[in-house]
Every structure is written in C-alpha cells, then in structure tokens.
Amino acid sequence: MAVSLATCPRCGSRLEEKDTHCTICGIALSAYRDPVLRPFLADNAETASLPFGEPLTHPYPGSIAEAAPVPFDYMHLTRPARVEEPLNTANTRLIIASLIAVGSAVMLLFNLWMLLSEMRDYNRLMNEGVFARAIITRLDEEYYDEGKKYYIHYQFEAPVGGVSKQFQKKHRVSYGLYSWARVGQPIEVVYWPGNPAVTGIKSELRPAYIVYLIWSGISGLILVSGMVNVLVAGRSTDHLDELHRNGQRIHGVVFDRWKQQDEDDENTKYCIAYAFQSNDGKVMTRANYVSYDDYARYREGTAVFVRYLPNNPRISMIEKPV
DSSP states (O other): OOOOOSBOTTTOOBOOTTOSBOTTTOOBOHHHHOTTTGGGSOSOTTTOBOGGGOBOOOSSTTOOTTTSOOOGGGTTOOOOSOOBOOGGGHHHHHHHHHHHHHHHHHHHHHHHHHHHHHHHHHHHHHHHOEEEEEEEEEEEEEEETTEEEEEEEEEEEEEETTEEEEEEEEEEEOHHHHHHOOTTOEEEEEEETTEEEEEEEGGGOOOTHHHHHHHHHHHHHHHHHHHHHHHHHHHHHHHHHHHHHHOEEEEEEEEEEEEEEOTTSOOEEEEEEEEEEOTTSOEEEEEEEEOHHHHHHSOTTOEEEEEEETTEEEEEEEEEEO
C-alpha cells in the first residue's frame, strides 16, 4: 500500500495525492510513497545523512540527486558501459528493420538489373555499333544542389526492317560538349542495328554502368546491415516474449541518467540506468536509450517496476514508474 504524503519531504510545501513531483522544488515523490523504498530515504531530502554522520551526496556531477535522492544501497553504482534499446520497443524495431531489409533488397535487385542492362547496351554499341549523323533539336539545363546537369536532345534516322525510321533521344553530356552545341547543328551518334533506340553520342560514349555498380554495392551494404538489425531485433522480441511468459516483477530504481551527443552535436540520445535486486541477492544494473519524455519522467531516484528473468537477470525491462 502506498505511503500517503501531505507535505513535500524536501521543501515542506503542501501536496495533492495526484502529484508525482513537488510543484515547488521538483522532487520526485514516487520513491517516498513506496513502502519498500521509503525506509532507504531520509525524512528531509535537504538534511539527509548516511550512517556515521556522513552527508548525503551523489557521485555524479551535475545530477539532480538533491531533487530525487537515490536509495543508499544504490548510491555506489556506476552507469553500465553498454546502453541498449529497451525491450518493450523490440516489436517496433523488428518491423522497421524488416522494412529496411526488404527495401534495400528491392533497391539491390533494381540496381543489378540496371547494371546488367547498361553493360549489355554499352558492349553492343562498342562492338556492333553503327555511326550516324544526328541533328540537335534542343538543349536543356537542370539545376540541383551541387550544380547543373546538361542535356542534348537529338534526332536521327536508322533502318528498321528495310524501312528508314526517325528516332529521338536525350542524353546527359559534359559542359564542354553542351557549351559547343547549338540547336540545328549536326552531331555524330552511334546506335545498335538490332534496336536503334539503343544509342549514344559518339564523343560522350562511356561505361555508364559504373554508377549502378556503385549503387549496387551501397544497396548490398544496407541489406547486410538491415539483416543484422532484423536478427538483433528478432532476438529482442524472443526475450520480450519470454519476459511476458516467465518474467518476475519486482521493484527497482533509476540511479542515473545522461545524454549522448554525436561529434557534430546535432543528434542527442537520452539514456537512463536502473538497478534492481535479483532473487539471489545480486544487484543488477542495466542502461537503456529512452525518449525525451521518458528521460524527463525517469529522474534519478524514481522507483520503477522491473520485469526480469530469474534464470537470466541480465534480461530485464522497466515496465512503468511505481
């Protein structure tokens, strides 16, 4: 049964039963209301002291321990070196990883198909190509983030089944050729007799399939990464299912929280560390990435319910605050 609090143990301000934090000083109240954790906490968070008259301190600089004291038995703990994704997000992570894997597989197949097609057309033009004179019909420029792309539109005639037919094509070209070209000007092209639609500008003919070769490699790396993530997330879902079937629910406490930032300080990850005592009396610590909302909610000293596997206490998760 929860312990009733009429006033804040830190500042003495009046509290309502629905309050989770003191509206004046911000102290977390969940641990003070919990009958299991309450004996670890001093009656006054400002003047609390440890046995032998030692002042109540917290080992982490810049912490908010003064607003939510960590129980004495857990104050010596250090944050785990490894931070994991919480198990309760395993199903979502599995879905996302599967979608990425499927998408990268489709992209890989597309790029391989384009690679083989470009290699085939390039070899046909180089080995069996026929030269023809074409007329430039239009010049185009396209703008993008890194500059411009230049295109030449042209038309030419080639025999198909003994009958001369006209073909119109568009090719991306270098700035040098584009700056020289003029509408109505002749230009030499090469086409494949088996299908004159397979064509290219003679002076710009090069193996374009290298682009698709690079993209195939990138797609393959993404696919491998996606499959690894599927395996990791799949294992997490197995652990989650086992926790629901055989897990034991006990009290725990959040004893640390911190932020991780990348080198350019653009992305921030929020982390919390929690501890609980397993059936064999061993204190277990785990660290999870959390959302910003959970980071704000799980303050140091917040009492939580933890579900863990008695036969493997390393597998655990926070269910909710007490």
